[in-house]
Amino acid sequence: MPVDAHRGHDAMSVVTLAAGGKLTVSHRFEAHDLEPALARIAPDAQTSLDDAEAIAALKAYLLRRFTVSAKGKAVALSVTAVDIDAAQVRVECVGNVKGSPKMLEVQSTVLRDVYPGQVNQVIFRHGKILRTLRFAGSEVYSVPVR
Numbered sequence: 237m238p239v240d241a242h243r244g245h246d247a248m249s250v251v252t253l254a255a256g257g258k259l260t261v262s263h264r265f266e267a268h269d270l271e272p273a274l275a276r277i278a279p280d281a282q283t284s285l286d287d288a289e290a291i292a293a294l295k296a297y298l299l300r301r302f303t304v305s306a307k308g309k310a311v312a313l314s315v316t317a318v319d320i321d322a323a324q325v326r327v328e329c330v331g332n333v334k335g336s337p338k339m340l341e342v343q344s345t346v347l348r349d350v351y352p353g354q355v356n357q358v359i360f361r362h363g364k365i366l367r368t369l370r371f372a373g374s375e376v377y378s379v380p381v382r
Contacts, residue, residue, distance in 0.1 A: 245269050245351040249344060251304060253333060253362040253381060259304060259311055261329040263346070270294075270325050273350040285320050294318075298327055301346045306337040339378045344371040 247269075250262045267285060275283045278293030285291070295315045304311045317328040333340065344356040348371075356371040360379045369377045 245347060245354045247344075247346055247354070247356045249302065249346075249356065249358045251342065251358060251360045253340070253360075255363070257333040259313070259331040259333050261302065261304070261313060261331075263298060263302070263327040263329070265325045265327075265347075267320065267323055267325050269347070269351070273347055276350050285325065291318055295327070298346060299329070301344070301348075303341075303343045304331070304333075305341040305343075306333050306335070306339075308341075311340075333381075336382065338380060338382050340381055341376050341378050342369060343374070343376045344369075345374055348373070 248264045252260045254260075271283065271285050274281065274285070274290045274294065277297045278290040281287050281289035281293055283290070295318065299313055299315065304313070311331040311333055313329040313331040315327060315329050317326075319326040342358055342360065344358055346356055347354040348356075358369040358371065360367040360369060362381050365380065367379050369379070
């Protein structure tokens, strides 16, 4: 019986909230997971990480499928960089949390529509607060920020 070299699908994101409300999100994906997923994410583009149309669709997809909210209102995120190498794809995003919420809500359903077994890990950092969140469905986690 052949052995599968790669059985699971996962992604890692690091969310950092700075004292002034600046929010940064850094996503990391395995290129061999992400490239085949482009067929579903960007059906009108080439299934290639070299295709500008596919990358534009990927950016929009990530902004829909990964959210951070404060008091039930989504924090507007924008993609600032996409770095692609042979093994990994990194996508950097920034936003600004307004006011002084006590909690932020985080949800990551990235690639769950493509790979049902997808697990997304999110590391949340703010001052001395450090939380590791595991997303294997459509859960939303609340993280204290004060």
